[in-house]
Amino acid sequence: MAAVATQPQFHVLAVDDSVLDRKLIERLLKTSSYQVTTVDSGSKALEFLGLQDENREDAVSVSSHNQEVEVNLIITDYCMPGMTGYDLLKKVKESTSLRDIPVVIMSSENIPSRINRCMEEGADEFFLKPVQLSDVSRLKPHILKKSTKCQDQNQNKSGTTISSVTNNLSGNKRKAADDGICSERIRPRYSGGPVTIV
C-alpha cells in the first residue's frame, strides 16, 4: 500500500464488545495505515477519551495525559451491553471537547430507523457488518474534513487536501421507531455485502 511519507498517521478508536470483530476492525484499520486502539465497551471508550461516565462511583478526575492522546475518529459497534454505540455517540456529541471527532457506527442489522437515528444524532457514517476494506477507505474524508477545520482555526501548517467531500445524510426522514433494545424482535436479513449509508 503506497503511503506518503509526510502524511501523519491518524488514530482511530474502535469500540466493540466482540473479540472477533475487534480483531477484524483492528486489522482492517492497520492495513489502511491507521494507528488503532481497541476497547470493548462504551464506558472504556469514554475513559480513554478523557470523559468519565457520571454513573461510575469510582470515577477519577480527568488527567492531562488523556488529552494528549489524540483520536481522529471513533468507530463503534451499535449493539453492546450496557452503553450502546448510540449512547456513546450521544455522549461524544454532547461533549464540547469531543464533539468534533467523527463517529462511525457499525451494525450487523440493517434497520432504517436505527440508521436514521444515528445519522440524526451526528454519526458520519453507518457501516453494515461485516465491515470491509472498501468501507474503511471511506473514513479518510471525514477525518480530513475535521482536521482541515482545525487547521483553519489554528496556525498554518502543511496538511493534506480533501479529495472528496461527503455530505451528511439529508433528504427523506423516515419515521424513527423506538428501537432502543438490541435484541428486538425484528426479522434480521442476511446481507451478502456491506451497505454504507452516506
Next chain:
Amino acid sequence: MASTQIKAQLNDLLNSMFAMDFLDEQFKQLQMLEDGSCPGFISEVITIFCDDAERILSLITELLSKPVVDFEKVDAYVHQLKGSSSSVGAKRVALVCIKFRNVCQENDKEGCMATLYEIRREFDELNKKFRTMLQLEQQIQALDSKR
C-alpha cells in the same frame, strides 16, 4: 518442493468450502487482510471464532435444558454467534442462526432444540474443515521455512 502438493491440497479444500457455502465472500476479504506483516491473521481469527462458537453453543444448550427457557437470553447468544459467523464468512452457520432467531422469537422450545442440533452439526463440520486448513497451513509454513 513438497509444499507445492500440500498447497494444492489446501487450495482444493478452500475451493470446496466455497463451493458448498461453508465459506463465502467475507472469508476472501479476510484472506486479503493476511499478508507478510500479519501472517497468522487467518489462523488467529479462525481460532477465536471456533472457541467462541463452542462457548456459545454450550451456553445455549444449557439454557434450553432448563424447564423454563429464557428465550431472550438464547436469542442474545444466537445474535452473537450470527455476528461472528458473518464476520468470519461462515455462511452456512450464519444462515442457521437466522433460522434460530426466528424460532426463538416465537418462543418455540421444540423448534429451538431442533435448530440447535442443526447449528451443532453445521459448526462441527466447519470446525473439522478449519482444523484441516490450519494443519495444512502449518505444514506449508514448516516446509517453506526450511528452504
